Amino acid sequence: MSHSPTAEAEVAAELRALRPGLLPRYDAELPGARAAVLTRLWRGLAHEPLPWITGRARGAYGLELRLADGRTLRGPHADPYATHAYVTAVHLERRRYDDPARLTAELAAGAGVGPEAERFAAELGHSVAGLALSRAAADHPDEWPVGVSAGRERDWEWEQRVVDGHPFHPNCRSRPGFSVADQLAYAPEHRSAVRLGTLPVPADECLVTGEWPDELRDGERLLVPVHPWQAGHVLKRPYDEWRTARPLMSLRTLAVPGGLHVKTALSARLTSSVRDISPYSVEAAAVLSDFAAELAAHTSGLLDVTRTLGAVTAGIPDLAALLRESPAGYAGPGERVLPVAALATTRLPRDPEWLAAFTRLALTVGLRLLDLGVALEAHGQNLLIVLAADGSPLRLVYRDLADIRISPARLARHGIAPPALAGRLVTDDETALRRKLFGSLVAGALASVAGSGPALGAALAAAVPDLADTSDLTVLRRGPVPAKALTLMRLSPGTPGDRWTALPHPHVLEPGTVDQ
Known part of the structure; x- marks a missing residue:
């Protein structure tokens, strides 16, 4: 037809x-x-x-x-x-x-x-x-030779190998408002170099958290990094050129030389959402960054969280920016860091033993933090893996704290003071906490690397017996697995927030079949 x-x-x-x-x-x-x-x-x-x-x-x-x-x-x-x-x-x-x-x-x-x-x-x-x-x-190979490490200045190369976008969203490459010229110029899979700009804003009109660098100050004005698409299509203002940067998987976050990642406001709908930066996110950025560093200390060295160095908003979501560390800084000699989403583009994770080891590592960290009181949004873009020279999984790195969930009640049970935050990030709802982690990690990152229900089921079966027994693990064992109802959400724009569905536990799946 x-x-x-x-x-x-x-x-x-x-x-x-x-x-x-x-x-x-x-x-x-x-x-x-x-x-x-x-x-x-x-x-x-x-x-x-x-x-x-x-x-x-x-x-x-x-x-x-x-x-x-x-x-x-x-x-x-x-x-x-x-x-x-x-x-x-x-x-x-x-x-x-x-x-x-x-x-x-x-x-x-x-x-x-x-x-x-x-x-x-x-x-x-x-x-x-x-x-x-x-x-x-795309002209990337589908396999990376073991032993090749990426330097901090080229960490964007790993991100730009993710050609297909979201592994489960039907709108995986829908970018309304982006022409072909825009995609070729700004999209990471096209290996573009983007000339970021800055817009000056009086400092007394801005909300700033963390440390804002001298490079982005001009007397009584702050220089807010701006994406050229945003400047031309949304703000409709001229800007001063600043730094050449490489777009990462999220398109609006870019790597500049020297190990800095800049998250810009980009008011375009990418997959499901319009990607702006809310004043709430800027206000919470420094508090979350300090809190996450404290929390990572409870993972026995298995997790690092990239720091947010500074955040600024000019009072509107359309003009704001966050400055973050590059995850590559958490790699040791001979190690490399790459986003979990990039693993799905290689043949390395198809080995069952490797997949089981990665699953064990990811669940150990995710469930430990969930038990303490923090549910990560650990999908393949936010979650990165540190690989040894031989390709074996060593540790995890997490970035972008803007959509985690924090339970004051769980934190209190472990004697941890909750951060001074209110709003959408804070909840004691057990279902909401488990949905956040399991929906992003199990139905998202782990599934995308495994590539099928039976492969994921086998990895879980190998990993789960080695995990600490918690009430959250009991729920995960029993199933079903929560996942965002991505199609329903696109067909229900008048309903705020996430919508959810329940997927059959991968243990019950066989090749070519699924229980309904």
Whole structure:
């Protein structure tokens, strides 16, 4: 059948004008990109509490979804932890769909999905086109030789190898407001160099926490680092050029020479959210940084947390910045640090013993902190691993404390004074704490590295007997595993906060099947 002509053709037309030599590769990558996004969408349809799906059942050849309008959607058995593009097509009644945007548009027309479905369909079309563009420009190997270490000044290279974006989000490469030229200029997978700028703001109009460097001061004014896209599209103000930087996985966080990472405000929707920096995040930054350093001391040397050196906001989320340490500074001689998301692009973690060792390390740290009273958002972007020269996992590094959860009651039980914070980061809700950790770490980082439910189940089975017995581990053993309902969230923009679903425990999965 036909595909999403608007997004795919728009990108092709822009490529023809900007990079005509890339166009054949882009065209060749489109079928794989459609399958990759369709696989992510199928995960949501199969496992999330979407109100217009009234039933799920095993069929003769796969999974059957009963829709509120009486139609049936059929596809393969759904492994919620799989990262390879195993869904090449699904059937709505007798009609075959291999394009996630076309499928979503058809569902919106008859299944009572809601008005947001048409917008979501358009985003999926752009996700397919953006993913094909990312893959077309990629020339990274899928395996790194053991023994090769990355210096601090080149830590961004590990980040730029992550071509496909979020491993489970259908909008993995949807960047509304970004033209092809913008993506080529600013996206990490295109190995771009970005000239960061600064905007001067009177110091008495700014909120500053931590130490703001002299380099970013001009008399009574503070110089706030600004992304050129933000300056041109949102702030619409001229800026002074500052430093050449390399974008990291999050696109709006960039590495500048010397080991500094700069998180800028970038008011564009990337996957699910508009990525600004709230005054609350700036106000909490220094307190969180000091608290995290204290907490890491309780992990027997298995975890370091990058420090936030300084944070500033000019009173609006559209103009703010955070300065952070590079995680590479926590590598010893012969060691290297790379984001966990980058592991999924190599063949190294497919070894079951390696995967079990990594799973044991990650759960030891995550569960220890959760028991103390802090739930990390330990997905593959925030969580980094320190590898020995032979590739074995040694320690973890965590960055970006903006969305952790802190339990004063749990901290008090361990004699730890809670940080002087209020607001969304603070909760004693057991379910919220466990969702935060298990949804990001087990259903996110560990699943993305394992690549499938059975592989993840085997790694958990090998690691869990060695873990300290806590009430949180008991809940994890019992299952199911919480995960953000990413598709439901995009179809419910009027509902604030995260929405959740429950995934079958990977112990119950077999290759090619899933219990419903």
